[in-house]
Amino acid sequence: MNYTDILSSKFEPETTGTTIMAVIYDGGLIIGADSRTSSGQFVADRCADKIDYVHDRIFCLRSGSAADTQTIAKYVRYYIDAHAQELGRLPAVATAANLFRNFLYEYKDSLSAAIIVAGWDPYKGPQIFTLPLGGSVIEQKWSIGGSGSTFIWGFCDSNYKENMTLQEARAFVLHAVAHAMYRDGSSGGIIRLLNVTKDKIEREFIDYKDVPVK
Amino acid sequence: MSGSMYDLSVATYSQEGRIYQVEYATKAVENSETVIGVKCKDGVILGAEKQKFSRLLEDNTNKRIYNIDLQTGMAICGKLPDGRNILQRAKAESSQYQDMYAIPASAHVLSDRVAQYVHAYTMYSGVRPFGSATFIASYNTFDGYELYMIEPSGNKYAYHACTHGKGRAVCKSEFERRNFKDLTCQEALVYIAKMLILAHEEFKEKKYEYEMTWITDNNGRKHQSVPQDLINNAVQQAEQLIEQDQIGE
Numbered sequence: 050m051n052y053t054d055i056l057s058s059k060f061e062p063e064t065t066g067t068t069i070m071a072v073i074y075d076g077g078l079i080i081g082a083d084s085r086t087s088s089g090q091f092v093a094d095r096c097a098d099k100i101d102y103v104h105d106r107i108f109c110l111r112s113g114s115a116a117d118t119q120t121i122a123k124y125v126r127y128y129i130d131a132h133a134q135e136l137g138r139l140p141a142v143a144t145a146a147n148l149f150r151n152f153l154y155e156y157k158d159s160l161s162a163a164i165i166v167a168g169w170d171p172y173k174g175p176q177i178f179t180l181p182l183g184g185s186v187i188e189q190k191w192s193i194g195g196s197g198s199t200f201i202w203g204f205c206d207s208n209y210k211e212n213m214t215l216q217e218a219r220a221f222v223l224h225a226v227a228h229a230m231y232r233d234g235s236s237g238g239i240i241r242l243l244n245v246t247k248d249k250i251e252r253e254f255i256d257y258k259d260v261p262v263k
Numbered sequence: 264m265s266g267s268m269y270d271l272s273v274a275t276y277s278q279e280g281r282i283y284q285v286e287y288a289t290k291a292v293e294n295s296e297t298v299i300g301v302k303c304k305d306g307v308i309l310g311a312e313k314q315k316f317s318r319l320l321e322d323n324t325n326k327r328i329y330n331i332d333l334q335t336g337m338a339i340c341g342k343l344p345d346g347r348n349i350l351q352r353a354k355a356e357s358s359q360y361q362d363m364y365a366i367p368a369s370a371h372v373l374s375d376r377v378a379q380y381v382h383a384y385t386m387y388s389g390v391r392p393f394g395s396a397t398f399i400a401s402y403n404t405f406d407g408y409e410l411y412m413i414e415p416s417g418n419k420y421a422y423h424a425c426t427h428g429k430g431r432a433v434c435k436s437e438f439e440r441r442n443f444k445d446l447t448c449q450e451a452l453v454y455i456a457k458m459l460i461l462a463h464e465e466f467k468e469k470k471y472e473y474e475m476t477w478i479t480d481n482n483g484r485k486h487q488s489v490p491q492d493l494i495n496n497a498v499q500q501a502e503q504l505i506e507q508d509q510i511g512e
Contacts (some may be wrong), residue, residue, distance in 0.1 A: 135372055147365035
């Protein structure tokens, strides 16, 4: 493929048309995401990891242009690392959210990125910050994002409860993401879950055969 | 102490490895009005003596202790204009830090930034070192109460009690005698006043004002001036204590 193909409208940028989700439960938070990266109708990566490490207890979920979100996440990871070194302790989730927000707001005309920042800090416990396209920040108890999220608002609104247990929250996220993958063409593949608590991080890989809705 | 040829520029070491210009800057601080910083059981106090060098001066203005942000204060010992430059820098650092990281700057971070700034002015022959030592007192939920002093050399240390200026020897000996960690800020005010009064023993005929600020559990952990009536009471009681000490001798 030569450069004229890239410049022409035939070339569609790689996006994480996606389903991403984060939910706070009693004692921590659960993060879930699908694994499809699409380039138009072509599935560029069927087993992507959309849960990006920012710091030991801070993660971001990326949706929109893969290039934009990966680059921003890389900068924020670096800034947070330098900041945590100077601070001498775990950074606040709000700090990471603010650093992301600065990018999304200042470069809103050039970027196509929406991010969910989720993590735990010793100051305010588990927190979720939603950063939509324009660069605003809202703190929420649960958040869904990406193209697949549109199909599960009803499901989430009726099934979310405050102070769920770990098992309830895990089941909630698993089924919500599965439902979105079922109906959204840009979401699919396997489901990745992450449990963030004060003491540890637990990653879970749900293979296609175990996805509850298919 | 003569510097001979090695004291003309801050960019020159002496043969013994000293930088005389920095030492001269420290001299400027040592010959100025005393400033004290003390950590007590429930907070931090900053105190400064101000000589009223003219009867035309307005009372209770011309401060030496300022706010950097709600919970951080800075006291200036030495040349006030130099100190105010450092203060502006500290305010900017604190404000930009909060803007970027969404949390207030802790004292150990802020004092580090200030120390680096002060130190930078000891590296180049085109500028002179700052002739002031600055004290930073602050509170934040994670680190609690903190007190730092930054000298003209750029040296910065965390203290539970520190002092600079003409009366520093007197204050240091009082620090040895009194265990401020066991006193509340309210109780410690008398001893702060006592130190500031003793610091200028020889110039008793001159008029002095005492400036004190604190951050304590009782004032919402904000950096604020100690109420004037408390300062006046502390000064009165301190004068009595000094009389008693003298009678005792």
